[in-house]
Amino acid sequence: MSSLFLWFAYYAHVKSIEGISNANLSMTNNYLLQVRTNFQNYLSALNDQVNDLIGDKRLQDLLEPAGGDAASEESFTVDLLTWLYQRTSAVDAFRVSVYPIDPGRYADYLSTIGEPNVGAQPWFRQSAAQVSPSWYLKLPEKGRMERPLLSYVKRFSGLYDQTPRGIIATDVSEDQFKRFFSPSGQMIEQRLLLLRDDDGVVLYDSFENGWTGTAFPSSVFVEQFRKDSEGEKTIEVGGSKYLASFVRTDNEPWAIVSLTPLKDLTGTIDEINRATVYFLIGYLLCCVGVVLYITASFTQPIVRLVRYMRKLESGDYQQQIPPSRRQDEVGWLYRGFGSLIRKIEGLINEASRAERDKKELEFQVLSHQINPHFLYNTLESIRWKAEKHGAGEVAQMVAALGNLLRLSLNQGKEITTLGRELEQVKAYVQIEQARMGRPIRILYGVDDGLKELPFLRLLLQPLVENAIQHSIRNDFESGKILISASREGGDIAIDIIDNGGGIPPEALAKLDMEQPPGGRSSESAKGVGLRNVNNRLKLYFGDGYRLRIETGPDFGTKIALRHPILDKEDKSRPD
Structure with a gap:
């Protein structure tokens, strides 16, 4: 018995640790889902803001395809930079840049913004050749930027024609990402990542962008989030084990990953183990005491009561149940069982009396059945004499009454047939017609x-x-x-x-x-x-x-x- 209790306590301990891990995992997954929702809302709002810029008539007029001299190019540069300064402050991004679709015609403007060779950039040529927007990771460059930037690039055309006019690039920095990808306060070393699912390249790393621009260090995990929309896996990175959870975004080929050291999740388990050992020892001692108490106070009295019940099953209704002064359920059982035996004795006596009364009633019913049959036979004799003396109407009425009585008796049975029931109705109607002297339709x-x-x-x-x-x-x-x-x-x-x-x-x-x-x-x-x-x-x-x-x-x-x-x-x- 004690070993059973010990095993149960150990099982409960294992399940409690499993419950802690599952709770942490559930909390992490819920957090990731919330991060995904907020981040996708931000991306949707950012796209709307970019579309507002594209639909601005001033920008459309500035980039309308037309020739120009040096004076007009200088005016173009001033006008476009002024427009950018006035309009891009409403865009929730680090920087917004606008490039003419034909950069060779606007060398002055491109030199002014510090990108004279943008037309030779691979991302520019690729964006100029496609209609759908793209995201490009821009890594730090000397003299240009100190932090990685994720750029949202979109080609646009005229409002009333399909002629490409320019490319707008919106750069998102880590300041924007930190609003959504900040580790939860309960996990000190938790790391949030934004990964590209085609090659597993890290687009953002909440830990000072340490892995940004590099491939995620677990190819097995990358293969998993390519196939599933969400999940988790225990992986090893740099000799340490991590619980990696992920959810994929709906509109972009990305995955949001949470990387949590397992020691953060199971750090308190050693303390729980020590507490569990002390608890099991105390629990075992308490169990032994409780078993002894239950056996003496409840099990033995119940066993004796079962013996009395078995004697009752064998027909021994004269047994004496010892009175119990206990005020708990066991005492109520003893007193209730004694009362039950007395009631059973009373019911047996009552059933015997009822059986005798039933026999007497059956005898009386058999005796009383003689009278209706005698009355029926008498009616038949009256009908015969009435016919003999020419009283046909009286004979018919007596015959109907006799038929009504015969059908009503039905040999003492409650169930007849519908046909016999209708015959009884017809006999009754015949009597009523004769009694009233009027036809009944x-x-x-x-x-x-x-x-x-x-x-x-x-x-x-x-x-x-x-x-x-x-x-x-x-x-x-x-x-x-x-x-x-x-x-x-x-x-x-x-x-x-x-x-x-x-x-x-x-x-x-x-x-x-x-x-x-x-x-x-x-x-x-x-x-x-x-x-x-x-x-x-x-x-x-x-x-x-x-x-x-x-x-x-x-x-x-x-x-x-x-x-x-x-x-x-x-x-x-x-x-």
Whole structure:
């Protein structure tokens, strides 16, 4: 056990060092991304400033192709230098120079700015021959500049023609670079570099431009940032190991590189190692003490409780659980387990009583079934005698009543068929017509293929009774009832429609109310058929199968009933 704790502590130590390194690396990468964003914003602004100069009408007029004598050349020199002095102060760069596309015609101007042979320079000839702008690294020269300059060179033509007129060169010095390429304060010896990715030449070095103009000293690293947009690699330079991170710029073939000595990142690890050793020793001692305490205070009591539970699984409900005075979770477990045993004993006794009561109820149900069958047989005898004595109307009414009783009984089963349910409705309508002495116009639109499908009994007759008693009873001449049934997906969709006066609002309000205890009162009886059907549907099939009622005094009542299509093999109550 102690070795496991020791291994875990060592693993945590290794992961903490790894976390420190990853945090430093993440910080460096985020810093580089910020540097790239700021530097690219500067380059974009610089390009806009150069474009503003190119679009200046005065510059365009000065460099318009035309011949001239010495006097005009002298005037050109003065005018162009004056324009440069006035306009280039707005450009965020070390220096801005403008060169005519044909330098041979402006020897006086080029001598004045100290570049009489600029036309022979390779960068000038290359820029004059191409449309896209270029960057050139200018290294220090005697008597000209003491620091390297990165020059942004762009050829421009007339505003209204494509004739090249000149070249504008914008020199960026280390003063501009330092605003973006300053090492973060947390890394003392961090070095930020701007590299050209085609040959790995350093364009800027934050460490006093020590490597500027030379190739980066790790060709393997150069190959990596040529292929990837960002990344990091541990390299060795001058006998020291560095963590080199880089991000590539979006618009130029450059890479911004951070070079950090590994000792800056892992300098505190030795101190962490010593602290970790002391911590592991103390941790090991504490672990041993904690294990002993947990074993004595928690493990052993839990083990004893498990033994009691196993006895309970074997059926020993008479075991005595020793009382516990502890006020923690273990004490609550002991007291709760003892209470659970007592409740189980009570439930077993209650289940035994319920089983006895169930047997008695089953006996009573079997006894009571004799009465409805006796009543049905009696009705059959009355019908036979009525037919024998010529009372055909009485015989038909008694036959319908007997058929209604037989279909209602359904051999004690809750599930009948849709066809038998419709026969029950027809028997009820026949009785009502005979009782009232008035014909009831009722139409049936039911597919024959649906009549053999299982259906919960006593659903349609209460709804038809409700339509007769409350909708069309006052107007048998024009009153009509339509019963239609169709298959919709996995359901039977049944609509019962009448053209009566609609259902009273108080009856609809009581649709979801529970039936009051002790039977139906005179008030609660209104709408009880609807409520019973609605409650039975929700009880058997869920709330999604409740009745949907549309009613009003102007258009009558439409009751929509949905019944799931059950397995024909299942003649019992659905699950």
